[in-house]
Amino acid sequence: MSIQSLFSTGVRSAAVAGCIASIGIAGYASADETCQSPYLPKITGQEDFVYIWTLGIEGVGDGSDKLVTVGANPARADYGKVVATLSVGGRHEAHHGGFTDDRRQLWMGGLDDSMIYIFDVASDPAKPALIKTIDDFVEKTGGVVGPHTFYALPGRMLITALSNRDGGGKTAYVEYNNDGEFIRTVWMPKGAVYGYDIRVKKELNRMLTSSFTGHDNYMRNLPDLLGDAEAMKNFGNTMVVWDYHTREPLQTLEVPGAPLEIRWALAPEHHYAFTTTALTSKLWGVFRKDDGSFEAVELADIGDPAKVPLPVDISISADDRFLFVDSFMDGMLRVFDVSEPRKPHQVYEQKIGAQVNMVSQSWDGKRLYFTASLLGNWDGTPGEDPQFLKVFGWDGAKLTPAFEIDFRAEGLGRPHIMNFGQIDFYKGRVARADTSGRP
Amino acid sequence: MKGSSGLTGTAALLLWAAVLWLVPAPSLGAEPERLYELPRPGSYQLPVIDRVSPHQLLDESGETRPALDLEPGQCAVVSFVYASCPDAGGCPLVLATLRKIDRAVAVRSDLANRVQLVTVSFDPERDTPERLAMLRSHLDPSGEWRFLTAESRAKIDPVLEDFGQDALPLVAADDGESLGIIRHIAKVFLIDSDLGIRNIYTTSMLDYEILLRDIETILLPGAGD
Numbered sequence: 001m002s003i004q005s006l007f008s009t010g011v012r013s014a015a016v017a018g019c020i021a022s023i024g025i026a027g028y029a030s031a032d033e034t035c036q037s038p039y040l041p042k043i044t045g046q047e048d049f050v051y052i053w054t055l056g057i058e059g060v061g062d063g064s065d066k067l068v069t070v071g072a073n074p075a076r077a078d079y080g081k082v083v084a085t086l087s088v089g090g091r092h093e094a095h096h097g098g099f100t101d102d103r104r105q106l107w108m109g110g111l112d113d114s115m116i117y118i119f120d121v122a123s124d125p126a127k128p129a130l131i132k133t134i135d136d137f138v139e140k141t142g143g144v145v146g147p148h149t150f151y152a153l154p155g156r157m158l159i160t161a162l163s164n165r166d167g168g169g170k171t172a173y174v175e176y177n178n179d180g181e182f183i184r185t186v187w188m189p190k191g192a193v194y195g196y197d198i199r200v201k202k203e204l205n206r207m208l209t210s211s212f213t214g215h216d217n218y219m220r221n222l223p224d225l226l227g228d229a230e231a232m233k234n235f236g237n238t239m240v241v242w243d244y245h246t247r248e249p250l251q252t253l254e255v256p257g258a259p260l261e262i263r264w265a266l267a268p269e270h271h272y273a274f275t276t277t278a279l280t281s282k283l284w285g286v287f288r289k290d291d292g293s294f295e296a297v298e299l300a301d302i303g304d305p306a307k308v309p310l311p312v313d314i315s316i317s318a319d320d321r322f323l324f325v326d327s328f329m330d331g332m333l334r335v336f337d338v339s340e341p342r343k344p345h346q347v348y349e350q351k352i353g354a355q356v357n358m359v360s361q362s363w364d365g366k367r368l369y370f371t372a373s374l375l376g377n378w379d380g381t382p383g384e385d386p387q388f389l390k391v392f393g394w395d396g397a398k399l400t401p402a403f404e405i406d407f408r409a410e411g412l413g414r415p416h417i418m419n420f421g422q423i424d425f426y427k428g429r430v431a432r433a434d435t436s437g438r439p
Numbered sequence: 440m441k442g443s444s445g446l447t448g449t450a451a452l453l454l455w456a457a458v459l460w461l462v463p464a465p466s467l468g469a470e471p472e473r474l475y476e477l478p479r480p481g482s483y484q485l486p487v488i489d490r491v492s493p494h495q496l497l498d499e500s501g502e503t504r505p506a507l508d509l510e511p512g513q514c515a516v517v518s519f520v521y522a523s524c525p526d527a528g529g530c531p532l533v534l535a536t537l538r539k540i541d542r543a544v545a546v547r548s549d550l551a552n553r554v555q556l557v558t559v560s561f562d563p564e565r566d567t568p569e570r571l572a573m574l575r576s577h578l579d580p581s582g583e584w585r586f587l588t589a590e591s592r593a594k595i596d597p598v599l600e601d602f603g604q605d606a607l608p609l610v611a612a613d614d615g616e617s618l619g620i621i622r623h624i625a626k627v628f629l630i631d632s633d634l635g636i637r638n639i640y641t642t643s644m645l646d647y648e649i650l651l652r653d654i655e656t657i658l659l660p661g662a663g664d
Contacts, residue, residue: 038643041605041624101624102605154626154639155603156488177489178603184486202644205475243475245649246483271474292474428622429612 034318034361035263037152038202039101044363047420048073049083049125052389053108054413055094055376061411062087065094067108067119067128068412070389070405072367072420080391080403082410084127088117093219093376096417098150100157100178104426105131106419107157109147111375112219114138114161116147118180125421132180138165140182141174145215149197156183160198162212169214169234171195189249194236199262199273200244206294207244208273208286210259211236222378226308235279239286241294253296255284262286263316263323265341270320272341274299278312281305283325285341299344302334303327312374313358317365322347324359328374329382331356333399350399354384360418361394368392368399372407373414387414477648480655487635491628494598496559496587499572506557506587506598509632514658515555516540516650517628519604521562521621522570529625532642534558536627538578539647544654545581553658556584561599561606562621563589602628602636629653 036042050072056064066087071078092110099106104122109115116134123129138145146162153175160173170193175183188195194211201207212218213235217225225231235258241251257280264273271288283300302325303309309327316323316338323336323344333356335348357374361367370390372379379385387407392399407415424430494506507515518537524530537556544550560566571586578584589595599606606623610616627640629650638653 039624039641102603154624154641155636156639175486179489181489183488184484203474205644243478246478248483292476424612428607428609429615430609430618432611432613432618 034266034316034365036099037101038200039154040099040152041101041103041425042363043103043420043422043425045422045424046073046075047362047367048076048423049421050360050369050389051106051119051121051128051419051421052371052415053094053097053417054407054415055373056087056091056413057376057387057408058091060408060413063091063413064089065092065110066413067106067117067130068407068415069126069128069421072369072391078126080405082405082412085412086119086128086130088115088130088133091376094414094416095375096148096150097419098157099152099419101152101154102178105178107150107159108417109150109159111146111148111162112215114145114147116159116180121421122426125423125426134176134180141172141185144172144174144185146171146218147174148195148212151198151200153200158198160195160209162195162218163214163216167214167216169194169212169217169236171214173198173209186247189240189252192236192238192240192249192252194238196236196258196260197262197275199264201264201271201273202244203268204271204288205244206250206288207242207247208262208264209240209242210255210262210275211238212258212260212278218375219377222375222381232279239275239296241286251294253286253294255296256280257282259284260312261314263314265320266316266318267320270341274314274316274323274338274341276302276311276314276325278310279308281309281311281327283311283323283336283344285344287342297342299342300336300346303330303332312356315359315361315368317361318363319365322365324361324368326352326356326359326370328355328357328378331382333359333368333370348398352390353386353388355379355382355386358415358417360420362420366394367402368394369418371415371418373416376414379414387412389415389418473646473648478652480652480659483656485629485637485653485656487631487633487637488639489603489636491601491630491634491636493634494601496589496594496598497568499568499575499586501568504585504587506559506585507555507630507634509555509630509634511632512658513553513555513632514637514654515557515628515630516654517557517559517602517630519559519561519599519602519606519623519626521560521606522566522574523562523619523621525620529642532645533625533627534574534578536645536647536650537584538580540650540654541578541580541582541584543647543651549659550654551582554582554654556580556582558584558586559595559598560586560588561592561595561604561623563592563595602626603639629657631657 064087069084093112097108114137118132119128149160151158172187196212257277259275336344390404391402520530629638
């Protein structure tokens with residue numbers, strides 16, 4: 001009898017889980033915030049706040065990048081309202097960010113000047129505080145530029161990047177400890193030098209990275225870029241499979257057209273991941289083969305690839321059934337049923353706005369949050385440049401509008417990545433019927 | 440205490456004892472299927488993640504002693520638990536894994552006496568030295584394994600802060616009553632003789648074979664060559 005099977009027999013119930021085994025132990029079904037690191041505590045139930053990292057717009061409000069806190073709990077008086085804003089001063093191409101493994105800090109990055117802002121979201125979840133700024137990222141990491149994905153590991157933060165000092169796409173991922181101190185840089189391997197996202201499948205001791213383009217391209221006006229054939233050659237066409245423990249690159253997979261966000265299926269026994277390619281508008285799967293190696297398989301079109309809908313963010317449901325895919329140029333959400341991961345099919349579509357980028361899903365899959373902004377110089381390419389947060393209910397078949405906030409009218413800026421907060425999580429308050437204590 | 444709650448101390452210890460007794464020694468154990476190859480010791484880097492400070496705590500005989508007492512060429516495996524933990528996949532799994540390390544190191548002439556196991560309770564009000572002594576006797580370590588607590592939670596908190604170990608007592612949302620459960624991600628820390636944290640494990644990926652290879656990687660130059 002194995003340890004894990006021993007432990008999963010007879011002793012696991014809703015009442016017996018104060019000591020968190022993180023997630024993923026056999027027999028434990030988790031309904032979690034689906035796109036966060038597996039090393040991150042999950043908040044179950046209704047989120048109270050959504051934290052939105054927002055890029056400043058000249059002439060709109062103070063014009064600076066800021067962390068915007070929006071009330072998200074219908075039971076609270078601040079539902080659907082801006083609860084707090086915290087400007088960091090200046091525009092840094094605010095983009096992505098993520099929580100530390102204790103969920104007490106929220107790290108947010110700037111793609112242009114590689115600034116990193118660390119917010120305390122635990123002391124007062126309704127009013128995050130800026131506690132540290134990392135302004136020497138490029139120097140400390142040995143020339144890495146454009147911090148992108150912030151992914152919690154135990155006691156440290158894994159950060160991918162998009163570029164380097166020369167503005168091209170050769171890049172690395174780096175590690176910092178939770179005090180904000182640099183640990184190491186791991187450059188992308190030969191033949192797969194571009195970077196974008198990074199995600200761990202702990203049951204397999206494997207990590208996947210994807211690839212985009214460098215500073216020269218992502219800071220450029222999009223129509224100009226699309227018309228520059230030489231520049232358009234400088235996009236990633238690869239994903240890399242890594243040994244997570246040793247950080248050794250094991251395999252390079254050909255995935256043409258800039259594979260961006262990566263989502264591993266969440267069930268421990270589901271040994272596959274999905275991505276979408278920005279330039280070729282395809283849904284891809286990365287599947288573990290019987291020999292332990294991986295294959296990348298083109299699975300489906302996203303909209304009409306000839307119209308370049310530019311798929312951007314994706315989100316997988318907690319039960320591995322649905323994949324939500326946003327595409328920027330047509331402002332569409334498309335939902336794929338991925339129950340049979342090699343045979344996904346689209347089951348729903350809905351126009352969210354003239355443009356849409358990020359999608360975030362609540363812990364229970366009942367609420368979907370969308371923001372409009374992709375990159376400061378790419379926004380507006382579809383012809384209009386609305387900047388919104390839109391929130392919907394999801395019943396498994398369709399979206400129902402809940403609330404929206406016009407970030408221009410509110411003087412805020414371009415809303416990008418979203419993360420959730422909850423007061424009870426930090427106070428240790430749980431329902432008596434749910435004393436699992438497993439975030 | 441009403442409603443669902445943490446197990447009582449005695450019940451928890453009995454559960455742990457049953458689990459630990461049933462967990463086979465490394466040489467006998469049927470491990471869960473491992474879906475990855477084990478790393479070759481010394482073939483990879485374990486850079487210092489952070490450094491911890493010296494701390495004084497109570498051992499299982501009630502004596503104050505250093506939490507870590509490492510000579511050059513030694514390392515420590517530090518875990519944080521509480522004996523009332525009702526989740527067999529949490530603290531008991533940590534201790535079962537450490538017991539495997541204890542047994543494996545004891546029979547290695549190149550590692551014996553070079554690896555200290557340290558288990559610290561973050562529930563000192565209930566985890567008295569006497570209780571930890573009981574736990575120690577259940578585990579019956581072959582090598583050095585110290586079980587530490589303190590006079591109060593306030594004296595443990597700086598240690599938790601230093602290591603970055605969360606431990607939040609849960610209360611009922613309706614009336615604030617203590618539930619006797621401490622929410623935490625069970626972490627294990629590999630510490631070198633300069634008090635550098637060389638790796639941090641959680642129970643979601645706590646493979647004693649990997650931990651053993653990490654120990655070899657930092658203690659045995661040229662290991663795996």
